[in-house]
Amino acid sequence: MTTLQTEKIINLTRGVPPAEAFPTEDLIACEEAALRKYGNILLQYAQAPGFVPMREWLANHYDLKPGNIFMGNSSLEILNFITQLVIKPGDTVFAESPTYDRTNTLLKRACAKIVDIPMEKDGMDMEIFEKELKKNPPVMLYIVADFQNPMGSSTSAVKRHQLAKWAEQYDFWIVEDAPYRPLRYMGKDEPTIMSLSPEKVLHLSSFSKLLAPGIRFGYMVGPDSFVKKVTAWAVDTYIGPVMPTQGMVYEYCTRDLLGKNIEKLKNLYKPRLEALLQALEKYLPRADWTKPEGGFFVSVFLPDGNDMDTLIPKADRAGLKLTDGRGFFINPGDGERFLRIPFCSLNPQELDNAIERLAPLIN
């Protein structure tokens, strides 16, 4: 193994799809067809939320109306719009702890008072949630209920129902960020929180994990009245979204290629998840980790006596790039022993090697 270690750095830092996941030739053919059929629309100014037939396709996909769909240049930017529309400086927002680091950044930019609710392996600790709720209800909760980034685990059905109920009772928005939801490798779907409380949930998703992140095609599903507000805000911000890529995705979807691509991705990623879980069992029996049924991430909770300032440079010297777990926590100290391990862009052998390298560095 020594040779391999000095030869090739293994990168465990970014949750991105591997290049072999991109259906490049299909996308080329679809872009060509879309520009030839709809060029005069796709090349012209269009007001947000963009390409009308694609909006209709998504509405149909969710069994809703086009008025329930907003499409933009990444779901992260739509989250940015939401924070600007929902949060006044000083307003309270609840977030999972840990949560997606880029959301933390946007919540801070909006001057939200962030209350972080500790995660258990099936979603947030509901006792703490309820206590905080009674103390000071939020204007918004941000949650990744399916295969959470960074934890990989999912919120249980019971907790989803409870959250939906509380959102109505205490009148707050739930932003349900669900980019990984269609990538389930085992087990069965829980209901979306949106389906349990359609008037209080803003459901975000995108084609970044299902097709390609570079197209930056994200969308929001939500109540008609809120979609109108986001649309007006987007028109004032950039008039309309980038159009040719919306046309490309529309053509891809109407050719019925999306479902097939998702199947291909599941077949690619499932053995990677399994290899990672086996490697953790084999090399890190003393640590604790999540056992996701889909998505991009497994997270490892290291034993006492480990911390990021020691581990990251040691891993670096061993040819292993790690993400600093503290970035996923509002209170960075809570992440001293937290490791997010993205498994989609490494093959089973690389994942085995990575954990083999990691094991001797752990106290």
Place this chain on the structure above:
Amino acid sequence: MTTLQTEKIINLTRGVPPAEAFPTEDLIACEEAALRKYGNILLQYAQAPGFVPMREWLANHYDLKPGNIFMGNSSLEILNFITQLVIKPGDTVFAESPTYDRTNTLLKRACAKIVDIPMEKDGMDMEIFEKELKKNPPVMLYIVADFQNPMGSSTSAVKRHQLAKWAEQYDFWIVEDAPYRPLRYMGKDEPTIMSLSPEKVLHLSSFSKLLAPGIRFGYMVGPDSFVKKVTAWAVDTYIGPVMPTQGMVYEYCTRDLLGKNIEKLKNLYKPRLEALLQALEKYLPRADWTKPEGGFFVSVFLPDGNDMDTLIPKADRAGLKLTDGRGFFINPGDGERFLRIPFCSLNPQELDNAIERLAPLIN
């Protein structure tokens, strides 16, 4: 003419390129080539400001460094980033009067105190500018120096030099929005304000008027240190811009097609500008109008005794859609007799018909 009038509505409301201006087949070929050559980059997450070779191409085009270029999803959104980085609520911003209506919206969103400087036919009234400057210098001036939207006229060289000097002396940013600059049909270029004061000017441009608005590819040229700030803000907002269209434009530019397309557009638009100016001479001799040497707009100042609330519905009944001139002024009353006439998307005969219809409606 009566038949024509009832048969076909003439739309004088939007300054958009006509569909026949889009080099659709070339763009299809360039997108295909770009995705085939650089697919693994264009389909992957890229951090702002986007596709590195395109950034280098633009740097070379402006004889600057890549660090001077920021590329985003429309120059309007880059303006939005600038307002968020430069303006604190209550800060003073100077703007031309009239100015681009969407800029007014973004300045108001940033809670700027907008001081509007009246326009003459060669740019702002410099006496009023100086008086306001001495009273309360702004943090930022927004200007469209070339073929202004909505006036069509350009700022003189003398005024450009004066503005550049003042920006340094009084320490404010000049946002020089220049999307029309390459579309000069007669006369000769004045220097960009950026060239006169590179450390105080944020120069915006885009491919919306030179290729196609639907690709939403805008960019900023400015000091390295400010580009870094905008880049960090953009990464936090959406990670990276939409990439396949940046690759398409890069391929288009490296095939040397851009210059040829600009020549084609000039040949298409110049006779339209000439036809509009002739029609104004013929049908509206009592009105006053600008005589632009390029761009998309001519503006007409109607005689006393006209106002928008009367004129717009009358024009509507005569089959002529007009933009409410009041929208271009911070003080809407200043626009009661102001008509912006976009000429690029109508052919010479349509423009002649439009002004012929307009003439009898004017008091």
